[in-house]
Amino acid sequence: MTPAETSSPVWTRKDLIGLEDLSRQEIEMILDTAPQFVAVSKRGSGIKKVPLLQGRLIVNWFFEPSTRTRTSFELAAKRLSADTLTMNVQASSSKKGETLHDTLDNIEAMHSDVVVIRHSFAGSAHILAERHDSHIINAGDGAHEHPTQGLLDAFTIRDHVRKQKNDPEATIDGVRVAIIGDISHSRVARSNIWGLTKLGASVVVCGPSTLMPQDIARMGCEVTTNLREAIKDADVVYALRIQLERQAKCLFPSIREYIRLYRIDNESLKHAPEHALIMHPGPINRDLELATDVADGPRSVILEQVSNGVAVRMAVMHLLVNS
Amino acid sequence: MLDAEAMDTALVRLAQEIVANNEDLHAVALMGILKRGRPLADRLAAHIDNMTGQRVRVGSLATTLYRDDLRSGKNVGSVGTHVTHFDFDVEGLTVVLVDDVLSTGRTIRAALDEIIDYGRPKKIQLACLVDRGLRELPIQADYLGWSISTKYEDHVQVKLKEIDGEDVVLLERSAEADS
Numbered sequence: 001m002t003p004a005e006t007s008s009p010v011w012t013r014k015d016l017i018g019l020e021d022l023s024r025q026e027i028e029m030i031l032d033t034a035p036q037f038v039a040v041s042k043r044g045s046g047i048k049k050v051p052l053l054q055g056r057l058i059v060n061w062f063f064e065p066s067t068r069t070r071t072s073f074e075l076a077a078k079r080l081s082a083d084t085l086t087m088n089v090q091a092s093s094s095k096k097g098e099t100l101h102d103t104l105d106n107i108e109a110m111h112s113d114v115v116v117i118r119h120s121f122a123g124s125a126h127i128l129a130e131r132h133d134s135h136i137i138n139a140g141d142g143a144h145e146h147p148t149q150g151l152l153d154a155f156t157i158r159d160h161v162r163k164q165k166n167d168p169e170a171t172i173d174g175v176r177v178a179i180i181g182d183i184s185h186s187r188v189a190r191s192n193i194w195g196l197t198k199l200g201a202s203v204v205v206c207g208p209s210t211l212m213p214q215d216i217a218r219m220g221c222e223v224t225t226n227l228r229e230a231i232k233d234a235d236v237v238y239a240l241r242i243q244l245e246r247q248a249k250c251l252f253p254s255i256r257e258y259i260r261l262y263r264i265d266n267e268s269l270k271h272a273p274e275h276a277l278i279m280h281p282g283p284i285n286r287d288l289e290l291a292t293d294v295a296d297g298p299r300s301v302i303l304e305q306v307s308n309g310v311a312v313r314m315a316v317m318h319l320l321v322n323s
Numbered sequence: 324m325l326d327a328e329a330m331d332t333a334l335v336r337l338a339q340e341i342v343a344n345n346e347d348l349h350a351v352a353l354m355g356i357l358k359r360g361r362p363l364a365d366r367l368a369a370h371i372d373n374m375t376g377q378r379v380r381v382g383s384l385a386t387t388l389y390r391d392d393l394r395s396g397k398n399v400g401s402v403g404t405h406v407t408h409f410d411f412d413v414e415g416l417t418v419v420l421v422d423d424v425l426s427t428g429r430t431i432r433a434a435l436d437e438i439i440d441y442g443r444p445k446k447i448q449l450a451c452l453v454d455r456g457l458r459e460l461p462i463q464a465d466y467l468g469w470s471i472s473t474k475y476e477d478h479v480q481v482k483l484k485e486i487d488g489e490d491v492v493l494l495e496r497s498a499e500a501d502s
Contacts, residue, residue, distance in 0.1 A: 032404045033404065035404070035406050036385055036387070036388060036404070036405065036406045036407065038406075039406050039407055039408070040388070043440070043441060044412070045412065045414075045441075045442065046440050046441035046442060047440040047441075049440070050388040050389065050440075051388075051389060051436075052388055052393065322393045
């Protein structure tokens, strides 16, 4: 076997809890590992699979509804040849009052290697990671973080910067990203702010003041309630999902007012640069936070985010397990 | 061990042997194993073009996702960043794997597995610039530039103009071997 070409950096972490914990070098290591997995998924008639995690057990443990993220993790595991198990919480012992630690002890008694967890409590992944031997991947903990979403977004932005500049080594230093919507409840926003600012991008968050955490600027981003101001120099316009299920709290006066002030549509985009990419973490409330013709338009990279998500999650699982 | 001229002579001979061995060059694909196998595959293709006027297909193979040493923890966190790329279907082709140094044979084993995941080639052959011995698997080159017997502690390095700025093969015998 030829030894590694360069003295590449070595991955040392057991778990992936949040992008706040990671260094720029660690984030770049994940992003640099992902392209070969993009190529695996694109094999035409060939086998879309590599044997890196053959015989490993990966458990998807989701306490909140999720289609995209859960299927993306499951597919990532399968494309690495791992065995996967999905814990259906609706039907599991959590409903009978078993604690997270007890349930995970039982999963580990069946020799799990990776546990992917989504839970409504911020910090749940961290608590499990401290006490258990399995590699824990946080797939969203409350409003805290959703690190693989932040990674796949950074990967998608970097990929486009590299294509635009025709430079395969280009970074996202100096790229301007505007994140629009419900910042308060958004773990996607938090992971993106941590990840993108560490990679040298400048991030501005924008939304109604009732959906803006007071000390968000401490994370290293700019803050505004004015959409035009937020997107005027943006290379990326990132619309967040309005979490209608949380609208019971009446955090903005009406859907109609939100649409008038903050919807990303062809009208509001007149104030953004023409090259700006449109991103959204899904699922979209069509014509609420994002107009249909923009979501499906030529500047939208929303489906690329989904494709890249599988590759980035493959990279994360590989680095955690095989390091 | 091998200077630029000797390397070129060896590559011309390898190209001749590939042509002699494969009647239908339209059905031949040279697959360079990254990183240094790819420039070698490009050079072989250029030589074959000069000799026959026929352009054979060329692709790149990373092989790293098929390594057998990742689970052992020896090469922690280093599948590297090479990406396999070729824009043809390997089904029914004669694929010639091209690498700079042949040693344990484990890279070639990984390459065989990777290729077969893409399709079923008619044949797979192997071309290497240097065989340094130390085989751990039953794998041999069909086209070989240079053969040399080495010990594990010795260091064999192939440098290529495209990557390293010069064409040379270096052999550094370990100190213990000398004494």
